[in-house]
Amino acid sequence: MTSPPVVSIVTPVYRPDLAHFKACVASVFAQTAEDWQLILVDDASGDEGLSKLLDRYALDPRVVVHTRSENGGIVAASNDALKLANGRLIAFLDHDDVLRPFAVEKVELHAAANPAAEVIYSDRGHIDASDNRVASNFFKPTWSPERLRGGMYIAHLTVVSREAALAVGGFRSEFEGSQDYDLVLRITERGKPIVHIPKILYQWRATEHSTAMNPDAKPYAREAGLRAVQAHCDRVGIDATVEQASLAGSYVLKRRPAPGSKVSIIIPTMGASAEIFGKPRCLPIEAVRSIVQHEYVADYEILVIYDDRGDNDLSYLDELSAVGNGHVQLIPFREPFNFSKKINVGALSATGDVLLLLNDDIEVVSAHWLDHLVAIAQEPDVGSVGAKLLFENDLIQHAGLGVSPPWAVFNANWKSKDTGGYFRTLISDHEVVGVTGACLAVRSDVFFEIGGFCEDFPGAFNDVDFSFKCVLAGYRNVAANSVVLYHFESLTRNPQISLSEHSGLIGRWRSMLQRDPYLRGMSMPAKRND
């Protein structure tokens, strides 16, 4: 090679299955691009067969082989590989995994189009010991910082800038098992572009002892991952406690809002009643009761926008105020039904720096829901934040909105509340195109910046429109699925969707309804389940 390659592929090696290792190296030699470099670092495996193989590979000028004199673990071997690499980009390849033939070519293409990018990642497939495809392919979302905090979703194939990797100090031994996760978190904190290649470039081999097949295979890796995320939060100023999620390899952040935060909870209501869990209840009263029974870090006010048509029963308001314990402010609404206008009226009367729009047919489940949603909403690049909502029968009603052209739909509608969803989307927080207005937190300045709720959508799609406006304004929307509420959906609203609202949504947002950058590869219901 006369000039340094663009991509250096680093592979720490330790006592691999030789057949799988040969397949791994063969996949590199089979690359359509020719200017790559392969760094193989044997971490003192003591395997003669392996040594012979390595000697043969070293004959190729593009391959650098280094054998450590003593076993130092994957972090030491990886750092050695990093020092030996001279490509601008470093791609991580495990010693038993396989690259697709066009992987390097695609990486070079995207790197050339995004010269400032410091992390590039691709979709991945899964193969078994016999090279058969197993499990679902993982079609990853576009760059999702919130999702990354919930788990190392960008693994395989991960490519980082060599300069950035060295600048942050390379791999760290105290995070052995999740050393790449820790490295990537530190690099992403530099704020440079992160690029996603929407193609499967990597096949992750699932064997008995690998985390591809069994996330519990390496418990030390899980614990290291948790510490890596906590360290990341501490570095970037996210006030949160990181905990293991219900599924291994995933994490949840229990966030706390900034000191002195105030949130205005806006509840539009008609004062309807319904039978819930076998008992009759006045919906807004019980919604408020479920809010005030918890303690929060953030200060809050509850603005109830109630219908006052002159002939409707308002007797529930007294009990509502009493239950609200001094937090409730009543605002009459005397115009024809328009949910969006009610929200806007509430927002114009609000004094909090965060608005939390809430339907009256909800009940709080997670005690820390308010603080968590407010804390996420307070991030400067976040638009709307939603929660996981359950039907009365504990099935999922909402876990973020997705796009199934030409509709905007509820993700994971009617699935069990305990399911992890498509690659853990349902148990940790992640980015989405939108969230439902039944529980939506947004900073007050963002709300007013984008013009609030569009009153041309009086009943349906106003939340979809609002979420899309957030995206258009450059914000990301987050489904905080670690937070749960009940939503006794559609008990009090007219399920009919007007033609004008539907055509209005398509007319405005045709470009957004073409594809979903976050929920790729998932099967969606054909129609929104309103």
Next chain:
Amino acid sequence: MTAEAPERLRSAPAKNVRLWWHCWPLTDLDPTDFWDDVTVQEDSQQDSDELTRQSTRAEQKAKLRPPEVFDLVVIDDRYLLETRVEIEEILNSLVPRSNRIAIISTPESSPGSFGLSNWAGILANNDFLRAFDADPELVSGSLAVFEQGSRPLADIVQNYESALTRLEAIVHATIDESRKPTEADWAEQSRQLLAVRHEALTDRDRVFGLMARMLSLQNEVDYLRTCVDLSNHRIGRLTDKLAQIQLDRRFRIGGAIMKPATAAKKLARGKKSKPTKTQKSIDK
């Protein structure tokens, strides 16, 4: 003409007041004087009919010789037409009748009124000074009571200054009060502000709506441009291919072989075709 009787008169605490009433009726140039012993009860409102009857009796009494001295002389100048000189003469005749004179007047800007300050000036020349402890407000806003008696200048000035200070305070308080918006004003202003903010909010929403539509249209334009580029690329390739074919020796030979047949076909087509109606009419 009967003088206009006051609706309510609050006088000295004495139960029976000997009252001299001097006023100018509307149409009669001669002033009408009447006197009467008026029984006044504190905090009561005199029945106007009763006072009118008293006035009528007073007129009758006027024909009798009036007494020399009165507890109170009331001068009502609301229909005054005399000049200042004549007023001075009248006052000179009234001054000896009582040491207390009440003036009912109108604001000095009103026509036909002599004005309280002018009265005060004339009365001062006769040692009558304003009695600030009398509260004639309930009778009339333009009634002032003057009492005769000599007082030190300092006391006189102090009395007037105190009254002036009280009045100024009342005026300032009234002005301040008039500047403060009322509850209704606040409510209306709040409603207007809310309406303006709401309009600004919906305007911003419309801007985003337009931006969204522009984005969709831009995407469609980009897509169409891509389609056009692809089509042009395809056309270019086909054109090149065609040119290559046409340059090919086999094509040229084949063309030469086919030429006579092609020419014959054209000739045959030419014989068979008849002129159309249009062509005939054009030819004509």
